[in-house]
Amino acid sequence: MTDDQSLPLIFDGHNDVLLRMKMRSGDPVRRFLDGQQEGHLDLPRMLEGGFGGGLFAVFVPSREKGKAPETKMEGVNYDIPLPPPLEQVQALPDVMRMVSLLLRIETQSQGRFRICRSAADIRAAIAERAIAAVLHFEGAEAIDPDFDALEVFHAAGLRSLGPVWSRPTLYAEGVPFRFPSTADIGNGLTDAGKALVRRCNELRIAIDLSHMNEKGFWDVAELSDAPLIASHSNAHAVCPHARNLSDDQLAAVRDSGGIVGLNFATSFLREDGQQGAAIDLDIMLRHLDHMIEIMGETHVGLGSDFDGAQVPQDIKDCAGLGNLRAAMRAHGYDEETMRLLCHENWLRVLETTWGG
Numbered sequence: 001m002t003d004d005q006s007l008p009l010i011f012d013g014h015n016d017v018l019l020r021m022k023m024r025s026g027d028p029v030r031r032f033l034d035g036q037q038e039g040h041l042d043l044p045r046m047l048e049g050g051f052g053g054g055l056f057a058v059f060v061p062s063r064e065k066g067k068a069p070e071t072k073m074e075g076v077n078y079d080i081p082l083p084p085p086l087e088q089v090q091a092l093p094d095v096m097r098m099v100s101l102l103l104r105i106e107t108q109s110q111g112r113f114r115i116c117r118s119a120a121d122i123r124a125a126i127a128e129r130a131i132a133a134v135l136h137f138e139g140a141e142a143i144d145p146d147f148d149a150l151e152v153f154h155a156a157g158l159r160s161l162g163p164v165w166s167r168p169t170l171y172a173e174g175v176p177f178r179f180p181s182t183a184d185i186g187n188g189l190t191d192a193g194k195a196l197v198r199r200c201n202e203l204r205i206a207i208d209l210s211h212m213n214e215k216g217f218w219d220v221a222e223l224s225d226a227p228l229i230a231s232h233s234n235a236h237a238v239c240p241h242a243r244n245l246s247d248d249q250l251a252a253v254r255d256s257g258g259i260v261g262l263n264f265a266t267s268f269l270r271e272d273g274q275q276g277a278a279i280d281l282d283i284m285l286r287h288l289d290h291m292i293e294i295m296g297e298t299h300v301g302l303g304s305d306f307d308g309a310q311v312p313q314d315i316k317d318c319a320g321l322g323n324l325r326a327a328m329r330a331h332g333y334d335e336e337t338m339r340l341l342c343h344e345n346w347l348r349v350l351e352t353t354w355g356g
Contacts, residue, residue, distance in 0.1 A: 007050055007322060007325045007326070007329075007338075007342075008050075008325070008338050008339045008342040008343060009050050009051075009052030009053075009126060009342065009343055010049075010050055010051050010052055010054075010302060010321055010325075010342050010343060011052055011053050011054055011122070011126075011132070011301070011302075011342070011343035011346040011347060012051060012053070012054030012055070012261070012302055012303065012304050012306070013054060013055055013229075013231035013232055013259075013261030013301055013302060013303030013304075013346065014054070014055055014057055014136070014138075014210070014231045014232035014261060014263075014303040014304065014305050014306075014308070015040070015041055015054060015055070015056060015057060015304060015305070015306040015307055015308065016057050016059055016138075016305070016306070016307040016308030017032070017039065017040070017041040017056065017306065017307045018056055018057065018058055018059075018098040018101050018102060019057070019058075019059050019061065019098065019307070019308070020038070020039045020041075020307045021098075021101050022094065022097050022098050022101060024038070028101065029101060029104045029105055029108055030108070032105060033105065033108060033109060033112075033113075039306075039307045039317070040304075040306035040307045040311065040316075040317040040318055041306050041307055041317070041318050043109070043112060043113065043131065045317055045318050045319040046131055046318050047129075048318075048319045049317075049318045049319040049320060049321035049322060050321055050322060050325070051131070051318045051321060052125075052126045052131065052132060052343060053116070053122060053125060053126060053131050053132025053133060053134070054132075054133070054134065054304075055134045055136040055160050055208075055231055055303075056102055056133045056134065056135060056136060057136045057137070057138040057308070058095050058098040058099060058102075058135070058136065058137050058138065058142075059098075059137075059138040059139060059165055059308070060086060060090075060091045060094045060095060060139065060141055060142070061094075062083035062084070062086065062167060072275065073177055073179065073267040073273060073274065073275050074274055074275060076272075077179055077180060077273075078177070078178065078179055078273075079176060079177075079178045079179075079181075080176055080177040080178070081176065082166055082167045082168070082174070082176050083167050084167070085141075085167060085168050085169060085170075086141045086167070087141075088141060088142060088143070088144055088149070090141070091139075091141035091142045092142050092149075095137070095141075095142040099135065099153070099156060102115060102133065102135060102157075103115070103156075105133075106133070109130075109131075111128075111130060112130050112131065113130060113131040113133060114130050114131065114132060114133065115133050115134075115135060115157050116132045116133060116134055116159075117157055117159060118354055119347055119350050119351035119354060122134070122347055122350070123347065126343070134157075134159050134160060134350075135153075135156070135157040135158050135159060135160070136158075136159070136160035136161070136162070136208065136231070137153070137158060137160070137161045137162065138162045138165045138208070138211070139162060139163075139164055139165035139167070139169060139211075140161060140162070140163045140164070140169050140170070140171050140196065141169055143161075143171075143196070145170060145192045145195075147195075147196070147199050150196075150199060150200075150203070150205075151203070154203050154205060158205060159204075159205060159206060159350075159354060160205065160206040160207075160208055160229075160231070161200060161205050161206070161207060161208065162207075162208035162209070162210060162211060162212070162231070163189075163193055163196060163197075163207070163212065163216070164211050164212055164216070165211050166211050168186075169193075170190065170192050170193070171189065171190055171192050171193035171196050172188070172189050172190065172193045172212060172213070172216040172219075173185075173186035173187055173188075173212075173213050173215075173216060174186075174211040174212060174213055174216075175211065175212070175213050175242040175243055176242060177241075177242070177243065177267075178241070178242040179240070179241045179242065179267070179273035180240040180241070180273065181240070181241065181242040182214065182236070182240075182242065182246065183212075183213050183214040183217070183236075183242050183243070183244075183245070183246070183249075184213070184214040184215070185213050185214070185242065186213045186215065186216075187213075187215055187216075188213075188215035188216050188218070188219040189215075189216050189219040189220065189223075193216070193219070194219065194223055197219075197220055197223045197224050198223065200224075200226075201224055201225050201226055204226075204353060204354045204355055206226065206229055206349075206350065206353045206354070207220060207224055207226065207228075207229065208229050208230065208231045209228060209229060209230045209233075210230045210231050210232050210233045210243075210261075210263075210303070211243070214246075214249070217249055217252075218252075221252050221256065224256075226256075226352075226353045227253075227256045227257040227258035227259070227349050227352055227353055228252060228253045228256040228258035229253075229258050229259055229260075229349060229353075230245060230249075230253060230258075230259075230260045230261065230303075231261045231303045232261050232262075232263040232265075232303030232304070232305045233245050233260055233261070233263055233268070233303070234262060234263050234268045234269060234287045234291075235247075235250065235287045235290040235291055235294075237290055238269075238271065238283075238286050238287050238290055239268055239269055239270060239271055239273060239287075240273070241267065241268050241273050243263075243267075243268050244268055245260060247294050250291060250294040250295050251294055251295070253295060253299060254294065254295035254296060254299045257299075257349070257352060258299060258349055259299050259300065259301050259345050259346060259349045260291055260295070260299065260300060260301070260303075261301045261302050261303020261304075261346070262284060262287055262288055262291070262300070262301070262302050262303060263303055263304070263305050263309070264284070264302075264303075264304045264305055264306070264309065264311040264312065264315060265305045265308075265309030265310065265311065266279060266309070266310050266311065266312060267309070267310070268309075269283050269284060269287060269312070270283060271283075275310050276310075277310050277311065277312055277313040278313055279312050279313075280312075280314070281312060281314050281315075281323065281324060281327040282327075283312075284312070284324065284327075285327060285328065285331050288300060288328070288341070297337050297340055297341065298340060298345055298348075299345065300340075300341055300345065301341060301342075301343075301345045301346045302341065302342065304318075306318055314327075325338065325342065328341070
């Protein structure tokens with residue numbers, strides 16, 4: 001799957017390839033399978049880079065006069081206003097389109113790409129060198145408060161859900177793209193949000209805390225009986241961005257048996273919070289080192305945010321994942337630590353959350 005077979009495969013906590021595909025005309029599924037060098041992800045580059053699988057996000061962008069809002073993060077400090085909430089009726093068409101794209105990729109891939117509903121499915125796909133895809137919703141706008149849609153999407157393969165993508169929902173509030181800032185912004189879970197957490201626990205749907213504000217984070221930590229997961233977040237101690245997690249939050253994830261996936265987005269890596277890609281991979285290693293110091297090596301993974309963010313130039317796209325793993329190895333991570341960080345921690349946490 002990769003030129004250096006000694007490097008462990010990556011299971012990635014977050015990508016936005018479905019949104020990129022939804023926004024393309026023509027046949028985006030065929031372009032993804034054949035490899036058209038668009039964005040960060042397609043099947044040939046996944047195989048080249050040792051991308052074994054991950055959580056494939058369904059994210060509904062806000063629309064203002066037919067255009068997505070600007071989220072450019074630059075300047076000594078910035079605070080990008082959050083767009084207004086979306087109603088379920090607004091969100092459902094985009095959600096259905098992206099779920100359909102994921103299903104079509106699987107159908108047309110001739111076994112090279114599989115939607116996984118259990119940890120056993122992920123392990124089997126990886127063993128057979130197929131991409132192991134988990135359906136994830138980044139934001140619960142498509143979920144009604146009676147949870148009828150939640151049960152339908154669960155039957156279709158939904159196994160991970162973030163109650164918010166930064167903009168508020170019926171269930172919780174997220175953090176704006178603010179730097180420098182903590183995540184202590186806004187209120188915690190609503191009553192509907194607390195009910196959503198309980199129902200996800202019953203259905204064994206993982207709850208993703210990336211983009212959640214601090215009060216919501218602690219509400220979930222108190223209510224949920226599953227490991228805490230932040231699929232694509234970094235260390236606030238290294239980069240003081242509102243999207244990153246404090247040491248107390250990292251410790252809570254550790255104590256729950258959960259995981260934090262290192263986000264490759266440069267704005268959440270760089271000490272200055274800027275988007276520029278001209279950075280050394282050393283900054284990623286600093287975040288990993290800090291998270292390992294607080295949580296231990298068994299609670300840290302990767303969560304690239306491919307196709308949803310600007311990533312370091314030395315990675316560029318998923319074909320460049322070998323460069324990150326080589327840097328991790330040169331940094332001194334031994335083979336067992338590499339295996340844990342690259343995929344095994346994710347598989348363990350999902351297995352605990354889902355059962356079996």
